[in-house]
Amino acid sequence: MQARHTPAPPPARTTRIWSRILLSGLFLWVATVLVTFVTGNTNLVPTIVLLGSFLVPVTFVAWAYERAHGDNVTVELLFSAFVTAGVLxxxxxxxxxxxxxRPSPAMFIGLGAIEEGAKVAALVFVARHMTHRTPRDGLVLGATAGFGFAAFESAGYALNALVSEQGLNLLALVETEILRGLLTPLGHGLWTAIIGCVLFAASAGRRWRVTLGVLATFVGVSLLHALWDAAHGIAVRVTMVLTSLPWQERELRAGQLPELTSAQAHMIALMDWAGLALVSVAGVLWLLWLWSRCPRNGHPAGSRGGAQPQRGAREADRPDGDAGING
Incomplete structure (x- = not known):
């Protein structure tokens, strides 16, 4: 009797690569910082800048790819979105x-619209050859483009912090990279993931479609970006309105920036962080809502893969993608 051949199961997909990237990268960054402080070897400064600026963005790209990627998003496309879209x-x-x-109270609104528009344009350029797009593809590629933007931007901020009138300030460089590393997941990657998800939902085929839902999402994301950038200025203005002393008001009317009291400085810091927290919560909740409505493997949320193949195929081929996302 001939033995029946049982095919070997496919290898399990490697997961949690992001945690290995984070831990190994963090170890290398800390080691480089310590050696640089001990030896004073400025040749190691570029290593600190690159590791510190790219570690968190690359980690979150790996995390998003493991959980949300589909057949349409390849590693090559992911790399192109991070580098090409980030630089562009x-x-x-x-x-x-x-x-x-130009300097004005509305400058932050323009700043948010310009940076989000530049990232979306770069994302469209990278994904121009995709023949089929899903909202999850847009979410992953949008986050990747946003994190690429954040990585290159953080490298610039780190270099600016390093150079001071007294020479190279390694402590300022390290502090800048730690702060931006902690805030990066709640900024560029989050905002571009949102607009990418909605844009790809409206553009399932080869042709890009800008619907009212896409425009509304772009405006909303740009406003979140503007509020994030303006959080410190808003905190200063509100604090001065509520607590300014007579001599501070005289200096403000004269066009001078008065010295802050200790209580005012603490209040500004508290309101600044509270503002960033509110913007972050709004963005995360928005993304989670979109994620809950993203199709899984070509089927809209709520359907069961092959249970209704004809219905799933029809809805996957609709020009508007997921109507719940696109509006």
Whole structure:
């Protein structure tokens, strides 16, 4: 009797790569910082800047890819979105901000719209050859483009913090990278993931479609970005309105920035962080709502894969993608 051949099961997909990236990268960054402080070897500064600026963005891209990627998102496309879209977004935003923005109370609104628009344009350029798009593809690629933007931007901030009038300030560099690393997951990657998800939901085929839902999402994301950037200025203004002393008001009327009391400085810091927290919560809740309505493996949320193949196929082929996302 001939033995029946049982095919070997496919290898299990490796997961939790993001945790290995985070732990190994964090170890290397800390080791480089310590060696640099001990030896004073400035040749190690670029290593600190690169590791500190790219560690958190790359970690979150790996985390998102493990949980949300589909057949349409390849590693090559992911790499292109991170590097190409990240660099193009930074370059486009820098040029437009220089040409269009002037110091004014509305400057942060323009800043948010320009940077989000530059990232979306770069995302569309990277994904231009995709023949089929799903909302989850847009979420992952949008987050990747946003994190690429954040990584290159953080490298610039780190270098600016490093150079001071007294020479190289390694402590300021380390503090800047720690702060931006902690805030990165709640900024560029989050906002571009939201607009990417909605844009890809409206553009399931080869043709890009800008619907009212896409425009409304872009406006909302740009406002979140603007509020994030303006949080410190808003905190200063509110604190001065509520607690300013007579001599401070005289200096403000004269166009001078008065010295703050200790209580005012603490109040500004508290309100600044509270503002960032509120913007972050709004963005995270928005993304979670979109995630709950994203199709899984080509089937809208609520359907069961092959249980209703004809219905799933029809809805996956609809021009508007997931109507619950696109509106």
């Amino acid at each position: 977004g930074v370059l486009g935003a820098s040029l437009l901000e220089r040409l269009l923005l």
